[in-house]
Amino acid sequence: xxxxxETKTIPWVLEKKKRHQKITMLTAYDYPLASLVDAAGVDxxxxxxxxxxxxxxxxxxxxxxxxxxxxxxxxVRRGVKQALLIGDMPFESYxxxxxxxxxxxxxxxxxxxxxxxxxxxxxxxxxxxxxxxKAGIPVMGHVGLTPQTAEQLGGFKVQGKxxxxxxxxxxxAKALEKAGCFSLVLECIPSPIAKIITEExxxxxxxxxxGPDCDxxxxxxxxxIGLFDRFKPKxxxxxVDSGALILEGLKRFRQEVEEGQFxxxxxxxxxxxxxxxxxxxxx
Numbered sequence: 659x660x661x662x663x664e665t666k667t668i669p670w671v672l673e674k675k676k677r678h679q680k681i682t683m684l685t686a687y688d689y690p691l692a693s694l695v696d697a698a699g700v701d702x703x704x705x706x707x708x709x710x711x712x713x714x715x716x717x718x719x720x721x722x723x724x725x726x727x728x729x730x731x732x733x734v735r736r737g738v739k740q741a742l743l744i745g746d747m748p749f750e751s752y753x754x755x756x757x758x759x760x761x762x763x764x765x766x767x768x769x770x771x772x773x774x775x776x777x778x779x780x781x782x783x784x785x786x787x788x789x790x791x792k793a794g795i796p797v798m799g800h801v802g803l804t805p806q807t808a809e810q811l812g813g814f815k816v817q818g819k820x821x822x823x824x825x826x827x828x829x830x831a832k833a834l835e836k837a838g839c840f841s842l843v844l845e846c847i848p849s850p851i852a853k854i855i856t857e858e859x860x861x862x863x864x865x866x867x868x869g870p871d872c873d874x875x876x877x878x879x880x881x882x883i884g885l886f887d888r889f890k891p892k893x894x895x896x897x898v899d900s901g902a903l904i905l906e907g908l909k910r911f912r913q914e915v916e917e918g919q920f921x922x923x924x925x926x927x928x929x930x931x932x933x934x935x936x937x938x939x940x941x
Contacts, residue, residue, distance in 0.1 A: 666701050666742040668774065668796055668840050674701070674873070675862040681874025683744075683864055684882070687713045687730045691879060692737030702742040702864075704776065704876065705731040707749070707806070711888070712880040719805050720749040724762055727751075731770035744798055745772035749806045752777050756789045763790045763797075776843065778804035779830055784837045791838035799834035801827050802868065803846035814891075816867075818847045831855045831863075843876065844868040846893070867893030 664670075674681050683702040686692035687709045695703055709730055710722035731745050745766030752759035759777075766772040774796035777786065787797050802817045818824035828851065831842055841862040844852045849869025856863045856872050865872030877894060880886040884899040914920035 665740050668742065671701060671742060671841065671862060675860075681862055681864060683874060683876035684879045685876075686734045686737070686879060689733045689737040692734040695879060696738045696741045700741055701874070702744060702876075703734065703738060704744045705734050705746055705770075705772070706878065707746045708878050708880075712878060712886040722748050724748060724751050724765065728765055728770050731766060731772055735771035742774070743772045744774045744776050745770060747775050747777040752786050752790075753780050753782070756782075756786050759786045760789050760793045760795075763795045764793065767795055774798055774840065776800055778806050779834075780804070780807060783830075784833055787834060787837040787839060796840050797838065798841045798843060798864075799831070799837075799839040800843040800845065801830045801834070801847075802844050805845075814846075816846045816848065818851045824848070824851045827851060828855055828858070831859060835859050835861050841873075844872055846891075867891060 671681060681702070682700045683704055684695050684700050685704050685706040685708060686695050687705060692703060705727065707719040707722050707727065709726065710716040710719045713730070714722065714726070716722065727745065727748050731743075735743060747759075747762060747766075751762040763775045766775050775790065776798040777783065777790075778800040783799070787799065790797050803814065805814070818827045824847075827847060831844070834842060839861060841864060842855070842859065843864050843866060844855060845865075846867040849871060852863065852865055852868035853871035862873040864874040864876050866876050878886070881890065881894045882897050884896050884901040885904075887901065890896075911920065
C-alpha cells in the first residue's frame with residue numbers, strides 16, 4: 659500500500675513517469691482546502707490563477723495579480739505537508755520583462771514556500787523559462803488552451819484540431835522540455851495530440867481536457883467538489899456536490915435560529931447558580 663506520508667519532490671514526480679504511474683494534481687487556494695487535498699495524497703497542488711474565478715468571483719484569470727497569488731499561496735503552504743506545491747504565475751507577472759519574471763518566480767519560492775512555478779505559453783515563453791530555470795527555480799509549462807491569452811486563441815475552445823496548429827503545440831511542448839521545464843500541463847487539446855506529446859517527451863504531461871494518455875491529470879478542485887457552478891467545461895467530472903450539502907446546512911441554521919431552536923442548552927455556557935444569585939442581589 660502506498661505511503662501517504664511520503665514527501666513529493668520533482669525527482670519523485672519524474673520517476674512516476676518512468677514507472678508509468680499516473681500523477682495527480684489539484685488546485686487549492688486556502689489552508690482548509692489545501693489540508694484536505696494534501697491529506698488525500700494528491701501528488702501536486704497548484705495555487706492556480708483560477709483563484710480569480712472560483713474564489714474571488716472575477717470574470718477572468720487576467721484580473722488577479724501577484725499580491726493575491728502570493729497571499730493565497732502562503733495560506734496553502736501552511737496546509738501542505740507532503741505534496742509538491744506549485745505557484746501559478748499570474749497574467750503580466752512574466753510576459754513583459756524577463757528580470758521581473760525571475761523576481762516574481764522567486765517570490766513564489768522565497769515568500770510563499772512553493773517548490774516550483776507554472777507559466778502559460780506565450781511568444782517569449784522559452785526565453786523566460788530558461789531564465790527562471792537558470793535562477794534555480796523549477797518551471798512547469800502549459801500549452802494548448804492558455805486561459806490568460808484565450809481571447810487571442812479565439813476564445814475558450816479546444817486547440818490543435820487541425821494538423822498545422824497541432825504541430826505547433828507539439829513543437830512548443832518539445833521546446834519547453836528543452837528549455838528546462840520539469841513537466842507540462844496540456845489543456846483542451848485532442849487526445850491523440852496529447853498522446854503524441856506524452857510519448858515523445860521525457861518529462862511528465864499533466865492533462866486537463868486532454869484525454870487519458872497523459873502522465874497525470876489536474877482539475878480545479880472547486881469544480882470537482884461542486885463549489886463553482888458559473889460554468890462547467892466538458893472535461894470536468896464532479897465527484898461530490900458539496901455545494902448542495904453546505905447550502906442545506908446553512909438553511910437549517912437559519913431555520914433553527916428563526917424558530918428559537920439554536921442555540922440550545924448543549925451549545926450554551928452555564929454559570930454557577932450561587933454566583934448568579936449573588937450577581938442578582940448586587941444589582
